[in-house]
Amino acid sequence: MSTDLDDPRFTAVGLFTEAFTGLMNRFATQFEEHGLSAVEFEVLLRLARSPGSRLRMTDLAGQTSLSTSGVTRVVDRMDRDGLVRREACPSDRRSSYAVITTAGRERLDEVLPGHLALVQQWFIGQLSPGQLDGMLESLRTIRDAVNPCAAAGSAEAPSASAA
Numbered sequence: 001m002s003t004d005l006d007d008p009r010f011t012a013v014g015l016f017t018e019a020f021t022g023l024m025n026r027f028a029t030q031f032e033e034h035g036l037s038a039v040e041f042e043v044l045l046r047l048a049r050s051p052g053s054r055l056r057m058t059d060l061a062g063q064t065s066l067s068t069s070g071v072t073r074v075v076d077r078m079d080r081d082g083l084v085r086r087e088a089c090p091s092d093r094r095s096s097y098a099v100i101t102t103a104g105r106e107r108l109d110e111v112l113p114g115h116l117a118l119v120q121q122w123f124i125g126q127l128s129p130g131q132l133d134g135m136l137e138s139l140r141t142i143r144d145a146v147n148p149c150a151a152a153g154s155a156e157a158p159s160a161s162a163a
């Protein structure tokens with residue numbers, strides 16, 4: 001039995017991948033101008049947007065493209081650079097938190113205006129408000145299905161009473 005290579009599922013995944021890759025390529029140059037990799041920017045942004053500007057390391061791994069060991073390596077490097085610090089979890093000594101530092105917040109503040117301009121130009125500005133709303137809803141649905149722990153530790157995470 002031959003697979004239909006014109007199957008729209010191939011097209012959907014291909015377009016999503018191509019759009020993501022194109023956006024990341026546009027962002028990478030701007031991140032490098034500020035001495036950050038894309039993943040370091042993502043770590044700083046996720047920490048800054050989280051309650052208390054902190055996330056458990058396992059939650060940070062769930063929200064990024066990194067494994068738990070990958071998050072450990074990135075956070076350790078960023079800790080050496082003074083952008084984040086690790087804190088022990090008072091209720092579970094096996095866990096630790098990554099916390100954005102003042103220097104990390106300052107670096108993020110330097111990057112954000114240019115980053116938001118690129119986001120507007122190459123992503124948001126390409127869509128009508130209705131298209132954007134629909135896309136955000138669709139992306140959350142897909143994210144929650146394929147990576148349900150991605151919202152863990154964030155303000156977006158569902159509360160225990162909502163479960």
